[in-house]
Amino acid sequence: MRIQKLAVCALCAGALIASSSAWAQSAPVSTTSAADRALINALIKKGVITDAEAQQIESSVAKSSAGDDVITNASDKYITSLVLTGRFQTQFADLGTSINGFNNVPPTTLPAHPVASEHFLLRRIYLGTTVKFIDGFSGYVNYDFANLSFDAAYIEWKKNDAFFVDAGFKKVPFDYEEVTSSGDLRAIERSPVTRYFDEPNNGRRLGAASYRTGVFAGGTENGFFYNVAVTNPERNEYSGDSSSGTTVNGSGGVGNYSNSTNNNLAFYGWGGYNAKWTDGSLKVGGEGGSLRDQGGPGTSVGVGNNLTIYGAFADFKEDGFNLQGEYLGANDQNAVTAYGVVRKAKPTGYWIQPTLYLVPKKLEAVVRYSSLDSDDRGVALSDGIRGATSGGTMDKMDELYVGGNWYIIGNDVKLQFGYIRGTSSGAILPTTSSGVIANGVATHATADGVRSQVQVNF
Numbered sequence: 001m002r003i004q005k006l007a008v009c010a011l012c013a014g015a016l017i018a019s020s021s022a023w024a025q026s027a028p029v030s031t032t033s034a035a036d037r038a039l040i041n042a043l044i045k046k047g048v049i050t051d052a053e054a055q056q057i058e059s060s061v062a063k064s065s066a067g068d069d070v071i072t073n074a075s076d077k078y079i080t081s082l083v084l085t086g087r088f089q090t091q092f093a094d095l096g097t098s099i100n101g102f103n104n105v106p107p108t109t110l111p112a113h114p115v116a117s118e119h120f121l122l123r124r125i126y127l128g129t130t131v132k133f134i135d136g137f138s139g140y141v142n143y144d145f146a147n148l149s150f151d152a153a154y155i156e157w158k159k160n161d162a163f164f165v166d167a168g169f170k171k172v173p174f175d176y177e178e179v180t181s182s183g184d185l186r187a188i189e190r191s192p193v194t195r196y197f198d199e200p201n202n203g204r205r206l207g208a209a210s211y212r213t214g215v216f217a218g219g220t221e222n223g224f225f226y227n228v229a230v231t232n233p234e235r236n237e238y239s240g241d242s243s244s245g246t247t248v249n250g251s252g253g254v255g256n257y258s259n260s261t262n263n264n265l266a267f268y269g270w271g272g273y274n275a276k277w278t279d280g281s282l283k284v285g286g287e288g289g290s291l292r293d294q295g296g297p298g299t300s301v302g303v304g305n306n307l308t309i310y311g312a313f314a315d316f317k318e319d320g321f322n323l324q325g326e327y328l329g330a331n332d333q334n335a336v337t338a339y340g341v342v343r344k345a346k347p348t349g350y351w352i353q354p355t356l357y358l359v360p361k362k363l364e365a366v367v368r369y370s371s372l373d374s375d376d377r378g379v380a381l382s383d384g385i386r387g388a389t390s391g392g393t394m395d396k397m398d399e400l401y402v403g404g405n406w407y408i409i410g411n412d413v414k415l416q417f418g419y420i421r422g423t424s425s426g427a428i429l430p431t432t433s434s435g436v437i438a439n440g441v442a443t444h445a446t447a448d449g450v451r452s453q454v455q456v457n458f
Contacts, residue, residue, distance in 0.1 A: 080132045085142070087126040087183050088456045093387040094118045095420065095449035114389035116449075122146040123453065124182060149237040150211070150254055166216040169237075169254055172268040173218065173227035174209040174287050176313035176326050177351065183457045186322075186355050187401045188416050191370040192384025193349035196397075197309065197328050200235050203298040204378040204393065206330055206347065208291060208309045211237040212266065213254060225285070226271040232258070233266040233294045261301050264292040272313075280318035287311045295332035297342055305334045320357030320364075326350065335377050338429035345375040361407060366418065368401040376429045381447045385422045391445030395426035403451075412457045421448040 043049045096116040128142030128151070136158045142151040154168025171179050177194045189195075201207035214231025238253035272285025289309045296305035313326040327350040335345035351370035358365055372379060378393040385399060403418020425444045 078133050083130045085128040086458050089123040091123040091453040092120050093451045095388045097389040097391045097447040100444045117387045162219040162221040169213045172212050172229045173270045174268045174289050186366045187368045188453050189386045191351040192399045193351050193370045193372050195384050205383050207235050211235050223274050228269040231266050233291050234262045266291040283315040297337045307332050322355045325352040337431045345377045347374045364405040366403045370399045372397045378428045381424050388447040394424040395428050397424045414455050417452040
């Protein structure tokens, strides 16, 4: 009898909550309706429920109704759609670094290897929204709560597929791997070459592309595509500005104001052709950028330190096979202090990445190789491999990634895992006029280990 009574109570509460919810969508309610009250009274008279149980049911109905909110304004005739998006990525990395060579240092006096990195982290916690209006206008915001930074925030006007204009904050059209969504990366993290060219300038990396604020335009037509951008020269994805918000390597956030080192605009662009057929496609393109006064030795930027970047990329797909690759180069007019003299540097690098489905649409094998020559500007393992310790500043760097992706629910829920091995080598030119590389300078270092990531995407 007790079980029977509980079942009836649950059914009654469910029915009343459902009916009250439906009623709440058309009119606000503050008390139980007359029909609902009559049903409860009948159940009390028949001894099915007690007065106390009736009060509990009414309380549940009131709580449920209180939670019904209108989420859109039906009278707004300008909004056509509102979409919520998100991406959650949890990562584990176990990376160790060893220094294998020093200039003119006896083996008995070699320093200890750097501390290994073994860590869980929330790599990305994206929440975003897209609002579409009439007449081709839309607004898009995507914020990363794991890093307190914007991924995108812009207003768009789109005439058709052949022409759109964006105003605001997003990634510039340079470096194919960088512009590839983090949710679609096959090797978990981007290559050392991409990171060297695009991550913020730390005295070695160039900080030449990725997130910028400006005006963007592009489109596609009959397989041809193009994108151009005129932006502020500095990378600035963090909230606030240089006086009140987070700064990275001395650079302020999206609200930052210009100063003598970043008054000039930067220019970017790429274009190419994307051929498609029944079981595959081939996309090829070229890219370039000009950042006036954004080069210089170390983190010093300013007048006369012009930086130009260029590259080419390809992306081939056929059934379950995919082959991507890219070549990047830069010309920094005053990038290096060598032999006591400031001189130019021309860093170059490339990456190539074949992937193959071992189980169609479920299990994918991934291999990526990348190689970077800093032309004596310098590079550390930590510059190219996220989470690795430094190992010293050297001239060149190579990385091999071997891993796999398990698509549990397509790309929306997936598990990624892989082994990483990176090496840096070659002493950079001395900064003094004596021309002698100082004793104790590292000439070879290695970082290797594993990285895995779980992703939920919607």
